Amino acid sequence: MIFERVFPALSWLKNYNKVQFGQDATAAFIVTMLLIPQSLAYAMLAGVPPEVGLYSSILPLVLYAIFGTSTSLSVGPVAVASLMTATALAAIAEQGTASYLTGAITLALLSGAMLVVMGVMKLGMITNLLSHSVISGFISASGIIIALSQLKHIFGIQSHGDNVVTQLLSMIKNIGQFNLMTFVVGASVVLFLLLARRYAKRFFIMLKVPETYASSLAKTAPILGVLSSLGLVYAFDLQAYGVNITGNIPAGLPHLSLTFPSLELVKTLALPALMISVIGYVESISVGKTLGAKRGEKVQPNQELIGLGAANIASGISGGFPVTGGFSRSVVNFDAGAVTQLAGIMTALGIMIASVVLTPVLFFLPKATLAATIIVAVTTLIDFSILKKTWIFSRSDFYAVLATIIITLLLGVEVGVASGVGLSILLHLSRTSKPHVAEVGLIEGTEHFRNVKRYNVKISPNLLCLRPDESLFFVNAAFLEDFILDCINKRQDITNVVIQCSAVNEIDFSALEMLESLNNQLSALHITLSLSEVKGPVMDRLELSGFLQHLSGKVYLSQYKAFKILSEM
Amino acid sequence: MIFERVFPALSWLKNYNKVQFGQDATAAFIVTMLLIPQSLAYAMLAGVPPEVGLYSSILPLVLYAIFGTSTSLSVGPVAVASLMTATALAAIAEQGTASYLTGAITLALLSGAMLVVMGVMKLGMITNLLSHSVISGFISASGIIIALSQLKHIFGIQSHGDNVVTQLLSMIKNIGQFNLMTFVVGASVVLFLLLARRYAKRFFIMLKVPETYASSLAKTAPILGVLSSLGLVYAFDLQAYGVNITGNIPAGLPHLSLTFPSLELVKTLALPALMISVIGYVESISVGKTLGAKRGEKVQPNQELIGLGAANIASGISGGFPVTGGFSRSVVNFDAGAVTQLAGIMTALGIMIASVVLTPVLFFLPKATLAATIIVAVTTLIDFSILKKTWIFSRSDFYAVLATIIITLLLGVEVGVASGVGLSILLHLSRTSKPHVAEVGLIEGTEHFRNVKRYNVKISPNLLCLRPDESLFFVNAAFLEDFILDCINKRQDITNVVIQCSAVNEIDFSALEMLESLNNQLSALHITLSLSEVKGPVMDRLELSGFLQHLSGKVYLSQYKAFKILSEM
16 A cells, blocks of 8 residues: 555554553653653753753654654654754854754754655665664764763863863863752762662562563653752752752743745755764664564664654754654663554653643753763763674774774764764775685586685686676776786786686676776787676676677686687687 | 885886987977976966976976886876866965965975875775776866866956856856957967877878877977967067967076975865875876886886875975876877886976076967967867766766766866765665675585576575675675565565575674674574575684574585575474
């Protein structure tokens, strides 16, 4: 059904039943409890007002539920995309200004549009071109940057900086502003959250909560941290002791409006929006795939692009910033038993209620609490075991990951992503630029040819038979040319060269030019060049190009035939 | 000998003789005649004073003679690098200002330093990553931009523009400034040069000049155009009719000085300098290789980087702009019989003499003559047959070339190069992201396995045997995973999967993660995953990584063994 392909929601709506509703509602309740503090905190990280975080957690969830394909993915503000948003906007406006907010909305709209276009063009495969290890190095480094950027809220000091070094120096310089009461609040929440992560599940089990819910309930500790710390501020007037609070958050629902950004702004934010889209999508699809695999459920990459794209456009229209599927939240959603995307719609409903009812209460919420929530959340992102694993497994992967981490820490997320992608592509190119080329000889008594280094085979002194184990492209064409010329330099009595093309699935135009030039160079040395076992499609193209008319040798159907004829010459 | 590796000049100096001297001197004389007008013309194209063109043709030639490895390459100002110089400097200063000249010198120094570093680090291979067809499309498009930019000098009008469209519009707008006498001079020189290209060789042969020299002498037509047109201007006072002339060129030799550019300037010019270096090197090495092949002489890529780098640093120190090996000039040098790099040193001497003696005469040289020289020279660069050839041979190459040409024409050389390189890499990645994967079966009566689509082989319904014909990397890992899961979806009775790794030379970390995730997903479906014929180095790494401990199946030494055991299960 075409309708079900475009609106995956139709397929689960058809057979929806009460049991599923109960499961989805429970998951939605727990995720809402988790999403409220996260929305506020990531809004602070992105540098936008707190209500914008809530707005980004309403409509986007509904749109993803309609267009997305994962039953467990929980869409909304996430740490890395929020950091990237702040980085992109730092260049164009001051936090707190109207143009900063316009920038955030533009980023959401742009990245939404880009994702939808990529989805419609079925470009989901493009993200395969990113190396997982490099991405995970990037995310760990981002986690450090995020945690460090939030420490100032825990200490109650000011600090600014483009990278971890300047950030640290600025904090040391301003350490005189240290506020004890802020630190007590922030540090207590950090401690509480860390203890909760460790012991809360056991605690709920002690309270006879069924085990499946206990672990999910344990994850809602942040909302308890939020409520109790704002209670303390209110009760003991901690503001008077210098504790920064969130202040007035306008109660109510987002106003929908689509304002087309200026061309100037689009130009400035296009590249950052692309990076946010791609990184967000990669994070999201890997969460969706991992959780989907546990249920034997298949996530459709191109439809996911459309789902996330629609969510981001919805975020932009409702005054929000870029969103994507978050790892920890999706795991909670999955564990808490969400079975369809209706869980997401109910979560959106929960956040809507919170936006109306809860916002007056959040006036007294200490910023240190939000910072503590962020810091504890991102510790799960920071995982340098990738360095150890790649060191053992592949030294070149290791260097790529290490360079990405260092560059991200020192030069920021944008340069970090770009260099990570660039490095992994360069490494891949340099690896493929040296294809395996075997000199082959005849296994006597058969018509088979094998590598002379590994088999006891018959060769002919005047004949050089080579088998490149790769298609011929511009990246490896020069290597093959040099390889053949080197062989000829070493063995003076060669009069014929045969390239066995059994592994050559394709020849691009640069490789064709190389073959033409090789043919000319060999002719000048009175050596013929022949090909054998050329595959059908490659042969068709060689014929069209006119190359075969200039070829000094012939094209042989089999390497055996070439060997028999040329070695008897 | 290490000395000879660092100073390739030593190897030809040792056995230098009279006959060689005669040949080199003749070639030097002819190349000097060609280089004088080219130096002046490309200086005009680059937007620097004419004497700077001459300075760029003295010391750089000497340094290349010492460090370079090609006996035929003629180093100096060339068309494309001059255009790129003008483009890079347009952003930072007005032509004719001191800071514009400082910029040109900085470009030469930077690109020299980059080339030397690349040479010392033996990065010559990097240029293999550029697709030849894309580069040739870029050079053709640059030829058009150059020719168009010179037309204003022929018409005697002003024009400005970032791309061919604005350039054309600006010319149309200013066509009222059209100066008839300028046009007569310019058009006559164009005509003369085109006729000379066609008939001059025959003419010299008629005069009993030996054929080898006739074709070289024919190439010196530009100097005749220069001398006769400046003679006409002087004799008939054409200035009075509005013909623009070169004016005062300070006579004398360049002053050597090394001024370190500001960090700000280095930052701005680093990327353009890199592009100029890479494009210049690619042009140069391909000329060197082509001519070298005719004499069975091998050009050393890394030493060439050092040679060209030294030449550019020398150009910067003597107040010049970026230089490289030019195609037409090198062919003349080769045809005229240059046998060692001493020809280059003697050419430098010729230009030195011209700088001192000839400059007063050049006062009356019409700019239209220089423009005519450039236009006729670049027509040899413009060759769109690449479009036809790639259209026939490989559609994806065709689109990459076409896009590069259009982007270069519309957005300029810098964006053009960058997109060309980016496009060819993307195309390559997307091609390698879908490796050939064959389902294999047993050829009965043997232990060989072949593609089920091409051979009549035995397969077992519960066993899926796949042979990926490529190493496993991040670019193709996801494809293989999807391929296997699709096969399993289609054939419900599969209980065992075997990946035959006979063509897998390497597995990177992303591919390892994919195998781990695949193993988990198959386990959840109660399907085992096994490997067969894993190569030694790959096996060592898999063992280190701990992957084999989680593998649900086994690693079999041969595909036959795997088949025998698993199909009997």
